[in-house]
Amino acid sequence: MFPILGIIAAAAVITAIDMPTLWRKKYVKEMWVFSILLLIGTGLSIAWVLHVKLPSPLSLLAIIYHPFNDFVTRLLT
Amino acid sequence: MPSTAKISPRQLTILAAIITVGDSILILPSIPTYEAKMDAWISAMIGLAVGLLVIQLFVTAGKLNPKLTLVELNEHIFGKWFGTTISLLFLAYGLLSISAHLREIGDFSVSQTMPDTPIEAIHILLLFIMILAVRLGLETFTRLAEIIFPWFILFFLIFTISLLPAIDINKIQPVFDNGIKPILRGSISSIAFPFMELVVLMMIFPNVNNASQIRRSMSIGALIGGIILFIIITLTILVVGAEPASRSMYPSYDLAKRINIGEFFQRIEVALALVWVLTTYFKLTVYLYVFSRGLAQILRLKDYRMLLLPTGMIIVVLTLAVAPNISFYNDYTDKYWPFLDTTFSVFLPLLLLAGYAVRKKMKSSH
Helix, strand or coil: CHHHHHHHHHHHHHHHHHHHHHHHHCCHHHHHHHHHHHHHHHHHHHHHHCCCCCCCHHHHHHHHHHHHHHHHHHHCC | CCCCCCECHHHHHHHHHHHHHCCHHHHCCHHHHHHHHHHHHHHHHHHHHHHHHHHHHHHHHHCCCCCCCHHHHHHHHHCHHHHHHHHHHHHHHHHHHHHHHHHHHHHHHHHHHCCCCCHHHHHHHHHHHHHHHHHHCHHHHHHHHHHHHHHHHHHHHHHHHHHHHHCCHHHHCCCCCCCHHHHHHHHHHHHHCCCHHHHHHHHCHHHECCHHHHHHHHHHHHHHHHHHHHHHHHHHHHHHCHHHHHHCCCHHHHHHHCCEECCCEECCHHHHHHHHHHHHHHHHHHHHHHHHHHHHHHCCCCCCHHHHHHHHHHHHHHHHHCCCCHHHHHHHHHHHHHHHHHHHHHHHHHHHHHHHHHHHHHHHHC
16 A cells, blocks of 8 residues: 555656646646656556566567567577 | 757767777777787777778768758658658667666676675666756766876776886787687677677767867767777786686676786776776767667657666666676677677668668659
């Protein structure tokens, strides 16, 4: 519970830092992008704290580049 | 979002040199010494030569329209939908690179110097000063790089000279013992990690106040960085020896531990670690700047600064999610990362040049 509160507090601090300027300047689109990114960040952080298994981006690389690596390895051994 | 920040060709040279050295000074030497053993210095030389060619390629692509950043160039040449897709992939590559390189610093600090510190603490601290630098803008952090660069060179010279007495020429012989193939295997990473990753600078070409100097600046910068890496790899073989170096995770760190002049001048390896953290920090700062500005350009936002803190939160999770442990990380990055770099530094510029040629032909046939 404690780490989740910490993450929400961090998100609140980030909002307090950036939101007022955007609000004053009436940057509507910027506010949307900011909120969506912050929501993704908070969501991912909470998922991590709750030990949800996030797939490693490197496994995706392995799927895409596996044939290339195989080819080069065969060529150079 | 037009950017008014201007940097000089000299500053671009320094940025290129620092990014070339970047994380490679500590991470790279173990890969060619593992593949090519005592011939790793030849791998490094091949890496430098091919790396410089790759730089010529993407500088040529960037010069198709020097007033546009890579994101704008994609849209200009490939049209709205395809161009934006490529730009988004490029930004994903940037975000993944930031997370991976940050994880390298974290893993190093936790395994070598600060075993009781949680790895997240190191990541968050570094991210914090990266975000600070990017918020202040491109001009500010390039000026900082300009101030730090001479000190970096000075330290490197002291480092090299104090290792000269420990050199054992027998460790580099025999040359070409295993033929050319292991050398080429070792050179793949020596091309990709230092030189191909310079492609992110395509996003700041329009900020250089003298566009005609870009090619020269990039080449000189990469050459300086490449020579530094070449010397480090060669010294690693000559002092530590190929066998122990190939088994070590951080051979140049072991190299610095060997420095001992008159039982007095010794234990300077932490200074090397500091230099490494510093150059990686600049590399990451440029990546973060490129990512936030690229995203702002795709979405046509008026500013990029408010993207930084939320992005930072995502990066903190990505650095942890990128690999469950250091051996998974090393295994996957050694095998697949060079191909990822190749995709964006060779394939993408070729695609841009081809797209430009096709467009030109279509225009002239009308």
